[in-house]
């Protein structure tokens with residue numbers, strides 16, 4: 001439903017819950033088709049821009065308060081909901097460990113991505129790969145001077161400016177650099193949520209839906 005069209009997957013943004021649940025059901029069917037597993041279970045989380053990591057050890061309808069989900073179980077699809085923040089997906093094929101991480105400005109500062117990489121390595125991962133999905137770009141993500149200084153001090157590669165020369169942050173560059181120092185090869189899916197009208201953008205629209213980054217075993 002407008003302004004959530006189409007395929008909004010988030011229950012917390014004011015959309016009709018029945019429509020969202022229908023959208024999630026449709027995602028479940030698509031996942032089952034794509035994976036060839038008849039009972040693929042998507043798992044969502046209640047994202048708080050915090051650093052909590054939740055290890056999924058069984059299928060449940062409860063959405064844990066976390067910004068990262070990790071699992072080694074087959075038949076579970078981990079979903080991260082975004083509208084400008086970065087959906088980060090990671091996996092290691094040898095030990096079948098997968099992760100979905102929500103990385104916004106606060107997530108970049110609180111170190112959640114490094115925490116997930118550490119945990120995956122503790123679970124036996126030795127060849128983690130990552131994919132960064134579409135998010136707001138460095139030209140569009142204008143911020144105030146104080147926020148700019150705080151983030152750039154910790155992640156210099158986020159330094160950016162808008163077309164009009166206002167301070168801005170390139171969170172993708174910051175995350176790419178971080179993953180590179182962690183020795184995790186990363187593929188970046190291009191696209192800016194604020195510029196691409198086919199994607200949800202909180203910055204552009206305020207009240208809007210959430211798309212999902214999804215990974216499964």
Ligand SMILES: [Zn+2]
Pocket residue numbers: 136137138139140141192193194195
């Ligand atoms: Zn942009």
